[in-house]
Amino acid sequence: MENLVNKKLFSGVYEGKKVFLTGHTGFKGSWMMAWLEAMGAEVCGFSLEAPTTPNHLELLKLKGKSIIGDIRDRELLSKSIAEFKPDIIFHMAAQALVRLSYEEPHETFDTNVLGSLNVYEAARNCDSVRTIITITTDKVYENNEWVWGYRESDRLGGKDPYSASKAAMELMTSSYRNSFFNLEKYGDSHKVLLGVVRAGNVIGGGDWAKDRLIPDIIKASLEGNPVSIRSPKAVRPWQHVLEPLSGYLLLGQKLIEGGVKFAKAYNFGPLVQEEMTVQQVLEELKSHWEAIDYKIEVPKDMLHEAGLLKLDCTMAKVELDWSPVWTTQEGLKKTINWYKDFNNSNSVMTADDLKTYVSDAIERKKSWAE
Numbered sequence: 065m066e067n068l069v070n071k072k073l074f075s076g077v078y079e080g081k082k083v084f085l086t087g088h089t090g091f092k093g094s095w096m097m098a099w100l101e102a103m104g105a106e107v108c109g110f111s112l113e114a115p116t117t118p119n120h121l122e123l124l125k126l127k128g129k130s131i132i133g134d135i136r137d138r139e140l141l142s143k144s145i146a147e148f149k150p151d152i153i154f155h156m157a158a159q160a161l162v163r164l165s166y167e168e169p170h171e172t173f174d175t176n177v178l179g180s181l182n183v184y185e186a187a188r189n190c191d192s193v194r195t196i197i198t199i200t201t202d203k204v205y206e207n208n209e210w211v212w213g214y215r216e217s218d219r220l221g222g223k224d225p226y227s228a229s230k231a232a233m234e235l236m237t238s239s240y241r242n243s244f245f246n247l248e249k250y251g252d253s254h255k256v257l258l259g260v261v262r263a264g265n266v267i268g269g270g271d272w273a274k275d276r277l278i279p280d281i282i283k284a285s286l287e288g289n290p291v292s293i294r295s296p297k298a299v300r301p302w303q304h305v306l307e308p309l310s311g312y313l314l315l316g317q318k319l320i321e322g323g324v325k326f327a328k329a330y331n332f333g334p335l336v337q338e339e340m341t342v343q344q345v346l347e348e349l350k351s352h353w354e355a356i357d358y359k360i361e362v363p364k365d366m367l368h369e370a371g372l373l374k375l376d377c378t379m380a381k382v383e384l385d386w387s388p389v390w391t392t393q394e395g396l397k398k399t400i401n402w403y404k405d406f407n408n409s410n411s412v413m414t415a416d417d418l419k420t421y422v423s424d425a426i427e428r429k430k431s432w433a434e
């Protein structure tokens with residue numbers, strides 16, 4: 065992995081920091097671990113076994129510590145955090161799939177709500193922890209099928225078990241920010257700032273999860289079958305995985321620096337004019353890889369999934385000076401090229417994508433990369 069230490073990204077705050085990362089064996093977590101390590105952080109991951117084969121984390125061969133464990137296992141989680149003594153926790157572990165949440169509602173609520181509670185309790189009992197960033201989703205908003213983007217102050221809800229579990233977790237998180245990690249008592253009765261990050265559908269190489277558009281397309285294309293699409297008109301805030309991660313890292317920097325006013329929830333997503341339907345995404349991917357083909361099949365007994373979902377990211381822009389580096393088109397191109405390279409020559413282009421992302425951020429004058 066490219067060494068980014070000398071670039072002093074995010075004011076160099078991650079160099080030498082101890083970062084506890086839940087969900088490191090997953091899609092976002094593996095990219096996050098790679099980026100943190102490249103900036104000189106000492107990372108300890110904590111997750112269930114890699115959820116897919118192949119698995120991005122295994123392909124990356126990172127040097128950080130990896131604990132295989134369940135966040136519902138209070139004892140193991142507390143012991144792991146207490147022993148590692150992190151400065152910061154990025155909490156990404158979750159049952160993250162909407163359709164699986166219909167099949168496994170118990171596991172979904174247990175992991176997403178009580179598992180997160182265990183993370184907070186373990187952090188509360190560990191003196192070294194200064195910052196927690198909890199990763200939720202754009203799906204926490206009560207979906208009104210609005211044409212506008214959801215703002216951080218909009219009402220939370222969730223019609224499917226996944227969305228509801230994440231919204232419930234956010235209520236629990238808010239109670240921690242008002243009680244144990246109360247902002248007015250920061251520096252007095254406690255030293256923890258707790259931030260929440262909500263992002264939309266992420267794309268990028270190294271995702272093989274079930275029921276996600278890009279992995280489904282790649283699998284079907286490689287088998288020579290047109291991928292079956294159930295919601296061609298659904299609009300989602302598609303973004304390359306490095307985009308929300310730069311937002312999470314930037315918010316982490318602000319909180320590590322003691323910025324009490326930043327300890328709240330932020331949306332991270334593409335510019336509003338860039339949001340695309342599923343079908344537009346497919347057409348764009350097809351233009352980069354002729355093997356891609358699709359057919360539209362809407363099941364009669366289709367489970368509820370949001371049709372129109374947009375995020376308003378004005379607050380991240382105004383308060384954090386965060387905006388995406390790549391356009392959605394650029395993100396889609398990087399994504400499809402990652403899978404093409406992996407398929408053609410088994411190469412893992414993650415380090416190259418990270419390097420290009422950082423150099424584009426510098427060139428495009430993003431404040432975190434100055």
Ligand SMILES: NC(=O)c1ccc[n+]([C@@H]2O[C@H](COP(=O)([O-])OP(=O)(O)OC[C@H]3O[C@@H](n4cnc5c(N)ncnc54)[C@H](O)[C@@H]3O)[C@@H](O)[C@H]2O)c1
Binds near residue numbers: 114134158161200
């Ligand atoms: N991928 C997306 O498009 C997307 C969009 C919005 C929000 N998110 C959120 O981002 C986070 C990461 O998602 P992802 O896409 O990497 O998902 P993923 O399914 O690829 O990874 C989930 C990770 O959580 C771990 N995990 C699951 N249950 C666990 C448990 N009980 N104990 C310990 N570890 C457990 C898995 O082992 C894996 O490491 C999640 O919180 C998810 O809700 C993802």
